[in-house]
Amino acid sequence: MYVAVKGGEAAIDNAHALLAEARRGDPAVPDLTVAQIREQMTLAVDRVMAEGSLYDPDLAALALKQARGDAVEAIFLVRAFRTTLPRLAHSLPVETGEMRAKRRISATFKDIPGGQILGPTFDYTHRLLDFALLDGETPPAAASAAAGPEAMPRVVDILGREGLIEADRPAPEGAEAGDLTRAPLEFPAGRDVRLQNLARGDEGFVLGLAYSSQRGFGSTHPFAGEIRVGTVEVEIVPEELGFPIVVGRVELTECQMISQFKGSKTQPPQFTRGYGLTFGHNERKAMAMAIVDRSLRADEFDEERRYPAQDEEFVLGHTDNVEASGFLQHLKLPHYVDFQGELVNIRALRRATQSARKQETAE
């Protein structure tokens, strides 16, 4: 006798209890604290903040703990929380030229005003497992020096003075930047919406697109004009005050990619820009974003759009890992009604083919 399988509330509750147990792991091992994640898994926290589009290291660390370290699941948790928050104010554009940089490099000039600052980077480490970390260790204090008085102008602005690079086009007075979280994505999207989409986009997907364009499926020939990582002040102008006040600081990674451009009928030969910006410290994402940004500007420079990384609908429609992960994994939900339709179909088609064959043999 057949009794229909019940999904049932009990099954869901039990699954959730098992999940909590699996998350905790061996109870003999001390519980991981959110502060530990925030302080020692900083790059994971930064990625969750960037793609979750919410600057809150504590909540990002909590999300990582709850998600058992799964970045995309943690990003989803942060997004679902973020969407419930009221919009209290819009900040002024942050001034990355006044960033207190902990790292700042340019691959296009040997020396630059303000200097190159290597900062905390994996770049020149030897990737050898450090077994000393197995037992826990406290690293010796790193050398430090007081910040110099010298300003740190953006490298692209230095080129800009000679007119060698396209000018940054400021938004028209009174123009409001688009916001994907408050308006549906529509095509063609403006560069503001494209950049927001890329900033929230999956790091792996954006990296893959940038890589494809570097390998020849695209036409960017980028130089890392400048990458800087550091904190900037966030200012708002409260209506009742009428002047800007600082409401906090955020850490950002900014990348300005410089690409060649041979000129067109309307534009002289000059360098062009690709821009990347992320919350926290994430150079890989910022650089990939900058390359894809430039790649998507093909129309502006009369470049033929031939490759995926140049195709706005392809790129922007598929960057969001919360959407992608959900839609992919919804295949786990029951589809037996549709599948039954396909079964009925394929059986009918097979019957038709078989009877046609029989007829052929009879003839």
Add this chain to the structure above:
Amino acid sequence: MNAPDTGYNFAYLDEQTKRMIRRAILKAVAVPGYQVPFAGREMPLPYGWGTGGIQVTAAVIGADDTLKVIDQGADDTTNAVSIRRFFQRTAGVATTTETEKATLIQTRHRIPEARLGEHQILVYQVPIPEPLRWMEARESETRKMHALAEYGVMHVRLYEDIAHMGRIVKSYDYPVRVNGRYIMAPSPIPKFDNPKMDRMPALQLFGAGREKRIYAVPPYTRVESLDFEDHPFEIQTWSEGCALCGATDSYLDEVVTDDRGGRMMVCSDTDHCDKRRAAGHSGPMAAPYGETPR
């Protein structure tokens, strides 16, 4: 019934968001079958789990509504249970599994077998709202095609099926024309359900969360499944009835009962099957009603 969780607004969404969604719904009702872009929110359930339907339900549900949620026609599938619970928690509304008693029905992949009435709203969860997507992937193009009612590609697609295989092989998400104008994806319901959409007395609302589209079929609106004069639209049929309730007029699911080819067909609409068995109908594999609760 659980009391609504504190900390969130009634039915989870804030009132501003509900207003935005209601505006989209009003536009959708005014232009039947037209896909209205809306600023879909991130929901606490994953995309693909019915976030569009949930947002539509959240925007139209009231404290005096009675909600029914089905997935694959069944009230007891895990996702239906999960969504029903979500609204029990956040809106504290009454829920039911009985089609007739519900004022609001959220569904994935089915239309209930019982005829719906004017007092009811049917909310569909939609994965891909664009019926032309498989012929033209670009949104910028498909929107133009809808605007110009340029639907040749769809007819060519259906014709190609006939040319290659002798029949239209689309078995679910079978395209329809609404009110003689827009071609619309009915969501992945089996084509068996398509005729129920035609002039349905209930309001039909469609929510696609990931794709951020809402569309609608107002009550008593003409909904035609696309076909050709010499290849008229037809629905699925089975040679046997439901093994439990004996119904021969309902959509059947195939249940594999062993690994030797054994299988049985049962109603996909669990409420329909229960009601029939309560009324004394039975199929070849049914225990007397009440002995083995389904």
